[in-house]
Amino acid sequence: MKARRLALAIAAALTVAACGNDGPQPGTLVVQITGVAPARAVKFRLVGPSMAVLEPGTGTVVSVQPLGGDTMMVASFAPAGATLNGAAVAAISVPDVGAVALYSATVLEVAAPSYALRTASQYTLTIVRQ
Numbered sequence: 119m120k121a122r123r124l125a126l127a128i129a130a131a132l133t134v135a136a137c138g139n140d141g142p143q144p145g146t147l148v149v150q151i152t153g154v155a156p157a158r159a160v161k162f163r164l165v166g167p168s169m170a171v172l173e174p175g176t177g178t179v180v181s182v183q184p185l186g187g188d189t190m191m192v193a194s195f196a197p198a199g200a201t202l203n204g205a206a207v208a209a210i211s212v213p214d215v216g217a218v219a220l221y222s223a224t225v226l227e228v229a230a231p232s233y234a235l236r237t238a239s240q241y242t243l244t245i246v247r248q
Contacts (some may be wrong), residue, residue, distance in 0.1 A: 119204055123163050124154060125134045127128075131163050134228070135159050142213055142214035142216070142217075143214055143215050143216055144209065144211075144212065144213050144214065145210050145211075145212065145215040145247070145248065146172070146211055146212070146215070146247075146248040147209070147210045147215060147218055147244055147245050147246065147247060147248065148174060148206045148208075148209050148210070148245070148247075148248045149162075149164070149174075149192075149206065149207050149208040149209075149211055149223050149243055149244070150204070150205065150206055150207065150243065150246060151202050151203060151204070151205065151207050151225075151241055151242070151243055152203060152204060152241065152242055152244070152246075153228065153241035153242070154231065154240045154241075155203075155236065155240070156201035156202075156203050156230065156231055157196075157198050157201055157202045157203055157228045157229065157230065157231075157241065158195070158198065158202065158229050158231045158233060159193065159194065159195045159202070159228070159229040159231075159233070160193070160194050160202060160207055160225060160227070160228050160229070160241065160243075161191070161192070161193045161225075161226045161227040161228075162191075162192055162193075162194075162207075162223050162224055162225050162226055162243055163185075163189060163190070163191060163192075163223065163224045163226060164189070164190045164191075164192050164207040164208070164210070164221070164222075164223050165189050165190075165221065165222050165223075165224075166188055166210070166212070166220050166221030166246050167190055167217075167220055168188075168212065168213050168220065169188075169190075169210045169211065169212075169221070170210070171190060171192055171208050171209070171210055172208070172209040172210070172211055173206055173208070173209065174205075174206035174207065174209045176197075176199065176205060176206055176211070177195050177196075177197035177200065178195065178196055178202065178203050178205070178206070178208075179194070179195045179197075179205060180192060180193070180194050180195075180208050181193045181194075181195075183199060186209075186210065191226075192207075192208055192223075193206035194208055201231060207243070208248065209224065210245070215216070215247050215248075218230055218245055218246070218247060222245070223243035223244075223245055223246050224243070225238045225239075225242065225243055226238060228240075228241050
């Protein structure tokens with residue numbers, strides 16, 4: 119009888135372990151920029167629930183202004199001699215990386231390496247899991 123209980127307990131433990139974790143997975147999302155020409159700086163609106171904006175760890179400097187509710191204004195600046203194109207412009211700490219669709223970023227202004235303004239509509243931001 120003890121052997122049967124032990125076997126059932128082991129089978130139950132293995133079943134639970136194989137199921138994985140279906141709950142929220144806290145982690146980091148990354149905001150990436152692409153555009154037609156190199157950008158030195160970008161200002162964008164970030165919308166999403168319960169988030170904290172972080173520097174992406176690439177030397178990029180990030181400035182954040184909360185606008186209320188679930189919206190933030192973010193400005194990212196590339197390090198001297200570098201550009202942002204194809205790079206992470208910000209990292210976002212979120213309670214569930216599986217809910218990436220709840221977050222959006224809209225380009226407001228873009229500056230060239232000389233800091234001359236560029237046409238914002240020629241740039242896009244994408245939010246992806248890190």
